[in-house]
Amino acid sequence: MTRSPGTPLPPPKARRRLREAASLTQTQLADRMGVTRATVRTWESGRTTPRGRKREAYAELLKTLAEQESAAAKPAPVPVVVAVRTGPGSPAEDTDSLVLPAKALPTEEQQERRPEPMPEPVPEPEPVxxxxxxxxxxxxxxxxxxxVRQTFLLTGRRELARESVERxxxxxxxxxPEVARDPDPVGWVRAVAYEYALSPWQRFRPRHRHPEPPPADPGDRTLLNTLLRLPPRHRRTLLLYDGVGLDLPETAAETEASTPATANRLLNARRAMAGRLPELADPEVLHRRLAEVASNERLRAAKPPTVRVGSERRARFRTRAAIAFTVALIGTTALALRTAPTHYEPPVSPGETVRGVPPKVAPGALSDEELELRQKLRDQLQDGPERLTPRLE
Known part of the structure; x- marks a missing residue:
């Protein structure tokens, strides 16, 4: 979500001051910019900043309003002409000048009408x-x-909202480094928190299987139940546009959808909300009611050092787990190389039944020839026949 820096804009308080100095309402300024009144409100509160062509047009308009304010603050010089009569006895009787321009002291009415002097600009402190x-x-x-309040409206769970924002x-x-350079770091964190809160794996966690106590006020409970009945994508689009105050392109970019698809989701979500709660058909009323429901809940969050320590602890755990997995993988590979055979050993073929061989005859009495042959073999040397024994000639 890192974006390149755009045209510089004055601080949010200066934007509102320039608009009020020009006697413009938020609706009139929104009509000139081609956006909604809610978008102008978020620009002046500092929650969002315009991007692209909208940023350039807004910066040019603020520059024009600042120039008009500077021109109106400067008092117009009023020339004062004093007639000097010359005559006998006057000091200027020898001169040819009859009328001389001069500055006279202002009257009481002129002193009342004179605008107060502009205060000297105070040098801005250097950024620390x-x-x-x-x-x-x-x-x-x-x-x-x-x-945390926005995530509570998105999920209806207090602990999940706190955990999502902290994560x-x-x-x-x-x-x-990436978040610090982002033009909208809060939007960067908001996108990650929404993705974590709406993850489908959350339903399998034991701590999130049991419902939490609903809001005490019946109206808040009805509004929250109606909001939770919407599909997650429609609920997120409605919360970003009517709750946070983003414009349609920014909502589409954060939900990773096209602008027409985001517009359809917004219309369907508004239609569903108005069908169950007709008093919320007005977007301004819906925005106010969402803010009231979120503000009525007591939502807590950890301290910044605790979050930083938890982040560093998670990073160390993942690093150690990656190192242990790598060592185990190296050890397994070394063991496999050590114990693996170095040559191919063909498998022993399974035995087959031999057919057609006559059965073995049972031993019986030896014949004379067999008895003679047996005796001959017994009388010969055990190391082999005599022909293999060397002899001296």
Missing amino acids: ALTPAQAFDALYEFGTPAL AFQTAWENW
């Missing part, structure tokens, strides 16, 4: 370089409360 741990802690403190920040700490 933060360490990675300090920057991570600041991001965690800023984004955790809202992300997302642990992943962000492991990839901190």
Whole structure:
């Protein structure tokens, strides 16, 4: 989710001040930018920033409003002409000048109408370089409360919401160089938290099989149950657009879907919500009710150092597990090479039944010739026949 930096924009408070100085409402500014009022509200609150052409157009508009404010703050100079009469006895009787321009003291009415002098610009303090741990802690403190409430609306479970946000920040700490350069680090963490919370493997965990106590307020309980009946993709799209306040392209990019598909999901989700709760047909009312339901719950989260330590512990565990697996694989390979045969040994063929051989005859009495042959063999040398014994000639 790393993006290249775009056109620089003033701080969120300065954006709102420039719009109010130009006597523009959020609706009028949204019409000029071609976006919704909720998008302008998120731009001025700092939760999101425009990208691409919208960012360039918004920066140009703010620059124009700033120039108009500067031009209106400067008082127009009023030339004052004083007529000087010349005559006998006047100091200027020998001169040919009759009228001389001069500056007169302002009257009381002019003093009342004169605008107050502009205060001298205070030099902005130089940015203090933060360490990675300090920057991570600041991001965690800023984004955790809202992300936990959003994840609770997404899943309906308090512990799962807390665990998802903490796991997302642990992943962000492991990839901190990438997250620190991202234009929207909170959006980076939000995407990881939503993916972890909506993972289908969560249903197999024993701690998440039992339902949690519902909200105490009946209206909040009905709204949360209606929201949880939506498909996960529709629920996430509705929460990002009507809850967080992202525009349609940003919602499509975060949900990894096309803009038409995201628009269809949003319309179907709104239609389902309005079918069960007609009072939520207005997007503004839906946004307000979602914020109320999330704010009524007491959701807790761990401290930033605890999250960083947990992330480092998980990284060490995975490293050690990878080293152990590699050592085991090397040992298994060495054992296989040591015990494997070095030449091919053909397998012993199975025995076959031999047919057509006459049965063995039982031994009987020897004939005279057989008795003579046996005696002859017994009388010969045991080492072989005599012809093999060397003789002297």
